[in-house]
Amino acid sequence: MDMLWSGWGDPAQAAPLPDSVIGLLRDLLGVKPHEAAPVALDDLTVPASPLAPAAHRALAAALGDAHVRTDAETRVRHTRGKSTPDLLRIRGGDLAAALPAAVLLPATHEEVLAVLRLCAEHGLIAVPFGGGTSVVGGLAPQAHGAFVALDLRRMNRLLDLDPVSRTATLQPGLKGPEAEALLAEHGFTLGHFPQSYEWATVGGFAATRSSGQASAGYGRFDEMVLSLTLATPEGTLDTGRAPRSAAGPDLRQLVLGSEGAFGVITSVTVRVRPAPRTRVYEGWSFPTFDAGAAALRRLAQDGPRPTVLRLSDETETLVGLAHPEAIGSGDQRATGCTAVAGYEGTEQDTAHRREGAAAVLRECGGTPLGEEPGRRWAHGRYAAPYLRDALLDAGAFAETLETATFWSRVPELYAAVRDALTVTLTEAGTPPLVMCHISHVYENGASLYFTVVSAQGEDPVAHWTRAKHAANEAILAAGGTISHHHGVGTDHRDWYLREAGPLGVEALRAVKRRLDPDGVLNPGVLLPAD
Amino acid sequence: MDMLWSGWGDPAQAAPLPDSVIGLLRDLLGVKPHEAAPVALDDLTVPASPLAPAAHRALAAALGDAHVRTDAETRVRHTRGKSTPDLLRIRGGDLAAALPAAVLLPATHEEVLAVLRLCAEHGLIAVPFGGGTSVVGGLAPQAHGAFVALDLRRMNRLLDLDPVSRTATLQPGLKGPEAEALLAEHGFTLGHFPQSYEWATVGGFAATRSSGQASAGYGRFDEMVLSLTLATPEGTLDTGRAPRSAAGPDLRQLVLGSEGAFGVITSVTVRVRPAPRTRVYEGWSFPTFDAGAAALRRLAQDGPRPTVLRLSDETETLVGLAHPEAIGSGDQRATGCTAVAGYEGTEQDTAHRREGAAAVLRECGGTPLGEEPGRRWAHGRYAAPYLRDALLDAGAFAETLETATFWSRVPELYAAVRDALTVTLTEAGTPPLVMCHISHVYENGASLYFTVVSAQGEDPVAHWTRAKHAANEAILAAGGTISHHHGVGTDHRDWYLREAGPLGVEALRAVKRRLDPDGVLNPGVLLPAD
DSSP states (O other): OOOTTSSSSSSGGGOOOOHHHEEEEEEEEOOOOOSSSOOGGOOOOOOOOOOOOHHHHHHHHOGGGGEEOOOOOHHHTTTSSSSHHHHHHTTTOOOOOOOOEEOOOOOOOHHHHHEEEEEHHTEEEEEEEEOOOOOOSOOOOOSSOOEEEETTTOOOOOOETTTTTTEEEEEETTHHHHHHHHTTTTTTEOOOOTTTTTBEEEHHHHHHOOOOOOHHHOOOHHHHHHEEEETTEEEEEOOOOOSSOOOSOOOOHHHTTTTSSSOOOEEEEEEEOOOOOEEEEEEEEEESSHHHHHHHHHHHHSSOOOSSSEEHHHHHHHTTTTGGGGGTTTSSSSSSEEEEEEEEOOOHHHHHHHHHHHHHHHTOEEEEEEHHHHHHHHHHTTTTHHHOOOOOHHHEEEEEEEEEEEGGHHHHHHHHHHHHHHHHHHTTOOOOEEEEEEEEEOEEEEEEEEEEEEEESSHHHHHHHHHHHHHHHHHTTTTTSOOOSSSSSTTSSHHHHHHHHHHHHHHHHHHHHHHHOOOBTTTTTSSOOO | OOOOSSSSGGGGGOOOOOHHHHHHHHHOOOOOOOSSSSOGGGGGOOOOOOOOHHHHHHHHHHOOOEEEEHHHHHHHHHHHHHHHHHHHHHTTTTOOTTTSSSOOOOOHHHHHHHHHHHHHHHHHHEEEESSSSSSSSSSOOOOOSSSEEEEEETTOEEEEEEETTTEEEEEOBBBBBHHHHHHHTTTTOOOOOTTTTTOBBHHHHHHOOOOTTTHHHHHHHHHHEEEEEEEETTEEEEESSSOOEEEEEEEEHHHOOOOSSSSSEEEEEEEEEEOOOOEEEEEEEEHHHHHHHHHHHHHHHHEEEEEEEEEEHHHHHTTTSSSSGGTTTTOSSSSSSEEEEEEEEEEHHHHHHHHHHHHHHTTTEEEEEEHHHHHHHHHTTTTOOOOOHHHHHHTTEEEEEEEEEGGGGGHHHHHHHHHHHHHHHTTTOOOOOOEEEEEEESSEEEEEEEEEEEESSSSSHHHHHHHOOOOOHHHHHHOOOOOSSOOOTTHHHHHHHHHHHHHHHHHHHHHHHHOOOOOOTTTTEEEEEE
């Protein structure tokens, strides 16, 4: 099934906002209904593919005719990613500078190598495309010439499973649920469940250093990866020979997070774990965000560690974004800060950790809310992007951003980003609701995930661009990273360059030039186009 | 205190082998006593320093006269590292091609930057020097010109401690016990205890991806590092802004394992943990190495995980290398395979994990040996290099090597390396005793640490070089990594290049050229000298 071209996910799962929420948006944020409906797919004006006939013939010879697509619909479906500005643009019919000349469907590592060579030869830009879920402009290269999207959906096999070592080798085009289904046949799980899980791919998880909702238990994706194969215009880079090694710098960590700028990831060997026999999620309430954060910190540092651990701030708790179907229904605890703690594993291990963690959470001032809030969270864990579509449909603006820092700096970072967003959007005439939760915890720090809802105003993309830039500045000033799990793309690039520092950027540029001397791969993503 | 110039550690702790062991070595391996004693420090023929007067003046202006040392003793004390070939050479008075022209003692990051610039200007090679404990030729650059050793001992401060985030920023010249003492004042520990702990430094731990004996509990050093500062000839590289990040490739992992070839590490921020209140180590016996390995694997994969976990094979158990003072004394269980499991932490956590692990170890066929073998292991945990000196004094040859692989490949790797060493040395007329233990465990694999003892034969360095090369070939053929924790240096380099693959090597070379365009830093280490 294809993703909705102008929004998120399965069109059948889209649902409009209840009237009560539309009323709240109007009264609280001044949201006005749209006057015009979004452009329909059939009504889009799609320029003819600029792919030169010679290039087309060469690519078709390498991949087969059926795997070089230049029809309008396929190209539109590979235009940009799923950030709110991406959606606002495409809903308005704007395809400018982001429409691929062709969508290629390679099936093997060798075909990817061949395509990259042909791109260099024919002056084409190549953009790897997994689930198309980038929210940081990772699919919109900044190049003058034509570009092709390398859609990896045909590379969707489990290549190897080693039950003794508990490793699996996966092809990059596998979507989250597809990978889980293949592993489940052998009794294993990857345990990687980001919000984009239903659509994002294994290759994308690796290329962007994705982090899932159960990272407290299963780790981040970059911690799961044992080896990678990368197809580059200069040949194959195979990294990772042993689970751990002292043989030089870790080249895996150069490929992870490279976002298609160094090459195309064509296989990923990951650690897998036995599929959990028990899953239980429960809610906790804390009087303040600081108190809740202190409780999460204690569990992250001293354990026992839940598999899922997150904490909404007062505003997010009040609005109930954690379970959107309840918004405005008043059936929830509306004060303080709600945390969700989840436990997955064997029955015994789950019970033991749950009991131990509960004692810590109580000691830290938490009040148990039982399993109902946990069930609601689990039920809605992948639903937020659908809610965003409904908000956009209702004339509201909604977007998210995220960062991470060390525990001692969390309060300052939290305040700085919230204030930057609030002040900028208020000054623009669209005062926002800014909500936040701690989405991932580590021994030494945590990530903060912000959600912003406001009226769209006259020019929502321009409004948001200013607010987002102010948030980026606040993040750097407060010592945060420009992205904890969304990646860099083109949207974060200029702040990323400052985070990496001039010599760090030069080191990356040296690698890029060696692996991709003609600048075929994703120009403008991660590093400025030459 | 300075390390023994021609061997290991504190000269006061050196002890000759008991006569019983000397008898065993003679009867079992044909070891003959040396006819000549090693050369004394005063009797060495030390060529005058080739440091040009202009370079000397410039360096002295930057660091102060007292911090540019060209005297014979200081230079000899910075000649090569502590591999057995290194020791055999220097005991024979051979300083060739490894004697630094000067030893520099910079005190700050800025002084290191200045020294690197001056080296480029004056055509000097620079070799960072921490504890001088390299066993892979990491301190013997392959260059034509004169080289200076950058001894970082004056950079020995704790720069920052964040008790909330549990992070510490350490200078690179701190030796293991010095770092622990500074952290202990605040109630914390790093938990990094490699065999070289008493002499090796924080900068060296990072530069070589060191792994400590308690890695099952505290992790490897490369997993502890949160950020690093690197001084390069092209300026400063600061890496690591948040505990975890999706902002591009992880540049920390490019600096970790760079062995001084990209720059000089001038500060390291690490995670720290509360100093454990309880420490207990105990012995277990398994009927076979495979049975013991399966038990270790179960704990590494499903827990509960001990803090220390290691398993000797039958030969190592028989010889009792785990507690050298007992060799030949017959006071130990001499059959099967002995494991050591250690637990550090709070009293409650330690007791809980110990109880849970004991149940697993019993289920896997283990027999508890009580705390006495654990105490002996803990007592002798840093003593093996002293034993090696005593063996060399007695006319024997002794050396170690290590590798790692995935669990399913451990049996094949074990057999391949053991056979390669045995066959090569037997063919050379010095049949060896080859012992092995699993030294570090992970979810997906383990490391194997081999110890070889034989007669020295006519030319022990040449004998060993052939055996070591055969072992390296066996490691690559069996899918292992050329080093799990010793690093690459010059000794492993040619196999490392094959492990990294041609394009991986090219990526590293591109980084090297950008950060060190004049090839000042450690030529021949990690990458071939240009």
